[in-house]
Amino acid sequence: MAPSTSPSASAVSSGHVLQLIRTGEATTRAEIGRLTGLSRPAVALRITELLACGLVTEGVPAPSSGGRPPGRLEFNAASGVVLSAVLGMSRSQVAVCDLAGRVLARTPGTPEVEHGPDTAVPWLLDTWARLLEFCDRSAGDVRGVGLGLPGTVEFAAGRSVASPVLTSWGGVEIGPMITKHHPVPVLIDNDVNAMALGERGAHYRDVDDLVFVKVSTGIGAGIISRGALLRGSLGAAGEIGHIPVCGGGGTPCRCGNTDCLEAVAGGSALIARLAEQHRKVSGVGELAALARDGDPAAVTLVREAGRRIGEVLAGAVNLLNPAVIVLGGDLARAYDPLLAGVREIVFQRSTALSTRRLQILPSRAGAEVGILGSATMVLDRILAPEAVDAALAEAAADRETHTAAGGQAAIT
Numbered sequence: 001m002a003p004s005t006s007p008s009a010s011a012v013s014s015g016h017v018l019q020l021i022r023t024g025e026a027t028t029r030a031e032i033g034r035l036t037g038l039s040r041p042a043v044a045l046r047i048t049e050l051l052a053c054g055l056v057t058e059g060v061p062a063p064s065s066g067g068r069p070p071g072r073l074e075f076n077a078a079s080g081v082v083l084s085a086v087l088g089m090s091r092s093q094v095a096v097c098d099l100a101g102r103v104l105a106r107t108p109g110t111p112e113v114e115h116g117p118d119t120a121v122p123w124l125l126d127t128w129a130r131l132l133e134f135c136d137r138s139a140g141d142v143r144g145v146g147l148g149l150p151g152t153v154e155f156a157a158g159r160s161v162a163s164p165v166l167t168s169w170g171g172v173e174i175g176p177m178i179t180k181h182h183p184v185p186v187l188i189d190n191d192v193n194a195m196a197l198g199e200r201g202a203h204y205r206d207v208d209d210l211v212f213v214k215v216s217t218g219i220g221a222g223i224i225s226r227g228a229l230l231r232g233s234l235g236a237a238g239e240i241g242h243i244p245v246c247g248g249g250g251t252p253c254r255c256g257n258t259d260c261l262e263a264v265a266g267g268s269a270l271i272a273r274l275a276e277q278h279r280k281v282s283g284v285g286e287l288a289a290l291a292r293d294g295d296p297a298a299v300t301l302v303r304e305a306g307r308r309i310g311e312v313l314a315g316a317v318n319l320l321n322p323a324v325i326v327l328g329g330d331l332a333r334a335y336d337p338l339l340a341g342v343r344e345i346v347f348q349r350s351t352a353l354s355t356r357r358l359q360i361l362p363s364r365a366g367a368e369v370g371i372l373g374s375a376t377m378v379l380d381r382i383l384a385p386e387a388v389d390a391a392l393a394e395a396a397a398d399r400e401t402h403t404a405a406g407g408q409a410a411i412t
């Protein structure tokens with residue numbers, strides 16, 4: 001039986017065969033033939049191509065019922081690397097990952113993101129160079145780059161949209177600044193979208209409808225619907241931090257509106273409210289730690305913030321019917337009071353059917369969630385069957401050119 005993505009055997013390319021091997025659906029030539037309907041010579045041709053380019057290796061023989069044991073085919077995740085990063089206003093993560101999305105090396109960092117790409121991108125390139133050296137890999141091994149940026153990103157154009165806190169990034173096309181050094185596909189998305197991909201890839205592969213909510217200094221969401229990121233027409237989907245909530249008292253938001261969720265329930269707002277009670281904390285992390293330790297004022301603030309976030313999420317649940325909502329970001333470390341507030345309102349205000357199987361859970365991917373997601377984003381692109389086929393065709397054309405040039409040289 002042919003897989004659903006490949007309607008007929010003749011349409012099953014080497015890229016499709018790689019996908020079967022990569023996902024573990026088929027690990028021998030016989031299984032590939034059975035799944036795709038390809039003839040034995042056709043399977044052999046595609047495997048030879050994949051072995052030649054190093055994307056597949058022939059592993060330990062599989063147990064066989066008799067005769068010559070069929071070689072087990074394995075995806076060679078070490079045949080290249082991807083560079084991934086998420087930049088944040090207060091914290092960033094940079095990594096080198098293998099082609100299975102496993103982190104080979106990573107480092108936190110604090111580039112001055114607010115100074116714009118002219119400062120942050122060179123810092124990124126330097127950091128990636130150091131990490132590549134650390135894992136004993138070279139720039140020639142890099143197959144793609146995935147980058148998550150704070151704020152709205154026009155995904156297709158690979159540029160950040162100007163925002164009151166990130167004016168210096170507005171309209172700058174980041175891709176060319178990176179491809180100058182790494183001439184490979186460079187994908188740039190909003191940091192929360194990257195986190196949603198990372199969380200799903202690491203822990204919820206079977207969940208097709210998931211909303212990742214980052215609750216930190218600001219608030220944002222990454223929406224996965226029917227297994228794919230929902231970015232909207234320009235990449236602005238998921239900006240739940242700028243949905244107004246009731247009874248905000250006219251609180252001004254950095255976007256220019258008033259009573260936005262972020263202005264009322266974001267980390268900065270809670271820290272300001274604690275300061276009104278003559279309590280000073282250094283940042284959202286410290287506030288979360290206080291709430292986790294049971295400090296009554298911090299618990300009350302975080303629980304109330306949860307209720308406000310729940311108000312907006314109740315609308316999102318009615319609209320999208322997710323199976324899982326994941327709460328991540330620095331404030332989510334005070335998970336108990338935050339969850340209590342969110343659950344209280346979501347289950348009160350969303351429809352019975354939309355919440356029947358809804359789970360609201362803390363992020364399990366932790367600090368690596370953004371870099372895992374940035375890596376997933378670019379791996380999904382470069383290992384898609386069409387991309388693999390295009391790369392194989394290019395490599396074959398290169399070989400032909402070299403052979404022709406070599407032949408000519410021999411004649412003359």
Ligand SMILES: [Zn+2]
Nearest residue numbers: 242253255260
């Ligand atoms: Zn706003």
